[in-house]
Amino acid sequence: MISIQQKEANITTEVDAQGEASVAINNNKLADATINMSGNSSDIAFLNDLANSHKCVPFVCDSDLEKITAAQAFVSKPAPVAFGKDTPKRAYTIELLSMITEVK
Numbered sequence: 001m002i003s004i005q006q007k008e009a010n011i012t013t014e015v016d017a018q019g020e021a022s023v024a025i026n027n028n029k030l031a032d033a034t035i036n037m038s039g040n041s042s043d044i045a046f047l048n049d050l051a052n053s054h055k056c057v058p059f060v061c062d063s064d065l066e067k068i069t070a071a072q073a074f075v076s077k078p079a080p081v082a083f084g085k086d087t088p089k090r091a092y093t094i095e096l097l098s099m100i101t102e103v104k
Contacts, residue, residue: 002061004033004068006099031070031099033059039088044079047092051075059096066103070096 007030015021037043050057059073077093 001036002033003036004031004061004096004099006031029098029100031096032076033061033073033094033096035092035094037090037092039082039090041090044090047075048078051078051092059094064104066101068096068099068101070099072097 008026008028010026012024012026013021014024035047049055054074056072056074059068059070061068074095074097075092076095079090079092082088
């Protein structure tokens with residue numbers, strides 16, 4: 001499973017003492033993608049390599065309804081490691097620079 005969330009709102013609003021509303025447009029398009037996978041997934045080695053090397057890679061998440069892309073992405077937080085009798089879940093955090101959402 002993957003979840004993607006923009007870090008900041010696109011706009012901020014304020015109302016002054018006279019009741020006049022003002023709007024500020026925020027051009028910050030940073031986002032976090034969290035990828036959850038099984039502890040025995042074959043993709044863990046690939047994501048660990050990206051995290052350890054600090055490589056910048058393109059990011060694409062494509063579904064039937066929308067496509068989310070970023071020209072630059074980094075694994076900003078490797079998954080915690082756990083060992084035991086159960087297969088642990090692994091969650092990687094990927095920082096997306098200039099996220100773009102396209103509705104299909």
